[in-house]
Amino acid sequence: xxxxxxxxxxxxxxxxxxxxxxxxxxxxxxxxxxxxxxxxxxxxxxxxxxxxxxxxxxxxxxxxxxxxxxxxxxxxxxxxxxxxxxxxxxxxxxxxxxxxxxxxxxxxxxxxxxxxxxxxxxxxxxxxxxxxxxxxxxxxxxxxxx
Numbered sequence: 001x002x003x004x005x006x007x008x009x010x011x012x013x014x015x016x017x018x019x020x021x022x023x024x025x026x027x028x029x030x031x032x033x034x035x036x037x038x039x040x041x042x043x044x045x046x047x048x049x050x051x052x053x054x055x056x057x058x059x060x061x062x063x064x065x066x067x068x069x070x071x072x073x074x075x076x077x078x079x080x081x082x083x084x085x086x087x088x089x090x091x092x093x094x095x096x097x098x099x100x101x102x103x104x105x106x107x108x109x110x111x112x113x114x115x116x117x118x119x120x121x122x123x124x125x126x127x128x129x130x131x132x133x134x135x136x137x138x139x140x141x142x143x144x145x146x
Contacts, residue, residue, distance in 0.1 A: 016044060021053040021107045023099065026074075028058045028087065029066040034074070041081050053106040055084035057099050062089040 016022050024040050026033040037056055044054060056078050058069060071087065078085035084102045088095040 016048055016052070019048060019052055020111075021055070021103045022048075023055050023057055023103055024083075025057045025059050026069065028060050028069050028074075029063050031068045034058075034069040037077065041077075041083070051110060053084070053103065053110055054081065055086065055099065055103045055106065056081075058085075058087040059090055061087040061094060062092045 022044060024037050026037050028034075041054065044052060056074060058071070058074050060066075074087075075085055077083070084106050086095055086099050086102055088099055090096065
């Protein structure tokens with residue numbers, strides 16, 4: 001590995017240390033990029049907390065005729081690593097918003113659902129509504145919101 005690659009890897013570790021969610025994107029037309037996903041997942045496992053959520057995104061779904069990574073392989077990796085999975089097309093704006101919604105939903109589910117004991121699955125909890133209740137503290141400034 002070159003010194004530049006080592007510096008880049010160390011820098012990226014700093015970015016996801018303490019993260020609650022990480023999206024890893026590969027190109028469905030490039031098998032090497034999919035192999036790199038496995039390396040990133042190992043790095044995340046080694047350098048982040050247990051509560052980090054990962055979502056694997058296969059991009060360029062608009063280039064089906066050039067596909068070199070099967071959906072089945074990607075889904076198997078996602079299942080094995082307990083990651084979310086989705087295919088997108090940035091070019092055609094397909095599933096882009098859904099990718100971020102998937103990540104945010106997975107983070108919230110992990111934060112608000114108890115973890116299973118003994119390998120069982122948890123049931124979905126009803127969605128929680130956040131309220132903007134005002135506190136009983138007196139406000140020191142006039143006309144401010146906070």
